[in-house]
Amino acid sequence: MRILVVSDIHANWPALAAINEPxxxxxxxxxxxxxxxxPSRCVxxxxxxxxxxxxxxxxxxxAQGIPVTGETGYRYLTKASRPYMWDALGQEERRYLLQLPLTRRVTLDGKRFLMVHATPRDPLDEYLMKDPQAWAKRxxxxxxxxxxxxxxxxxxxxAADGVIVLNPGSVGQPRDGDPRAAYAVIEDNRIELKRVEYPIEETIADIEASSFPDRAKQLLCHSLRHGRLPEAAPALAAEDPA
Ligand SMILES: [Fe+2]
Structure with missing residues (x-):
């Protein structure tokens, strides 16, 4: 069995469309x-x-209609882009987001999978990097x-406490300095972390044509082209990795 694992698509259709994996x-x-x-196309x-x-x-x-505050970093970009999401998404698409479960268990190829966006302790918000000891506790x-x-x-x-923890990376907004779309494939219980180039300028053209504020456009385009926020503004990169 061949399992495609994707995450954090973040309304970037050209990145998602570039993943061509049977x-x-x-x-x-x-x-x-x-x-x-x-957003609509990705949902x-x-x-x-x-x-x-x-x-x-x-x-x-x-989906819940939650407004965002924040003037720096990714939180600012969330605040700047969220009204566009509400305008762009249809009712059915928003309902789909609303009914998504916080966690999901599925058994594939005899292996028990637990799917959770952040961590099992805090499915939506806890931020944990590649730290085996911290993951072992979770x-x-x-x-x-x-x-x-x-x-x-x-x-x-x-590997943490006998459990494999897999983060496939972000399809639509990598933050590790590599702007290529990230994902993972699991086949015969072997995990492969993968990257694929995509036409970033197509996403950027849509951002430029959008109603996002100019400052948000500038930061988003830099983030897409470089796989991170500008180094000239380290506070932006460090603050609130929402
Ligand atoms: Fe994300």
């Missing part, structure tokens, strides 16, 4: 929306193609062989 099952770990210019894709999907903090915020009662997570936009695969 697969039997698709797992989607949340954050379909915010930041990018194509529609998940409705049709994700066999198992869960809710990310951005799906939750958009997965000790997960009752799973593989815990699939997103949220940090960092691609990794580690």
């Amino acid at each position: 697969h039997d099952v698709c797992l989607c770990l949340g954050d379909l929306v915010d930041y990018g210019p194509n 529609r894709w998940a409705m049709e193609h994700a066999d198992h999907a869960i809710r990310g903090n951005h799906d939750h915020g958009v 997965v000790q009662s997960a009752e799973a062989d593989i815990v699939c997570v997103g949220h940090s936009h960092m691609q990794f695969n580690l």
Whole structure:
């Protein structure tokens, strides 16, 4: 069985469309929306193609109509892009986000998967990087062989307390300095972390044509081209990795 694992698509259709992997099952770990210019298309894709999907903090915020405050970093970009999401998404698409579960369990190829956007302790918001010791504490009662997570936009695969923790990285907004779309494929219980180039300038053209504020356009385009926010503004990169 070949399993495609995607996360943090963030309304970036050209990035998602570039993933051309034959697969039997698709797992989607949340954050379909915010930041990018194509929320409707990405949500529609998940409705049709994700066999198992869960809710990310951005799906939750958009579906629940939660306004965002913040003047710096990714929180500012969430605030700047969220009204566009509400305008762009149809009722059915918003309902889909609303009904996504916080966690999901599925058994594939004899392995027990737990899907959760952030961590089992805090499914929507806790931010944990590639830290086996910290993950060991989070997965000790997960009752799973593989815990699939997103949220940090960092691609990794580690063993913690006998459990595999897989973060496929972000399809639509990588933050590790590599602007290529990130995802993972699991085949015969072997995990492959993958990257694919995509036409970033197509996403950027849609951002430029959008109603996003100019400052947000500038930061988003830099983030897409470089896989991170500008180094000239370290506070932006460090603050609130929402
Ligand atoms: Fe995200």
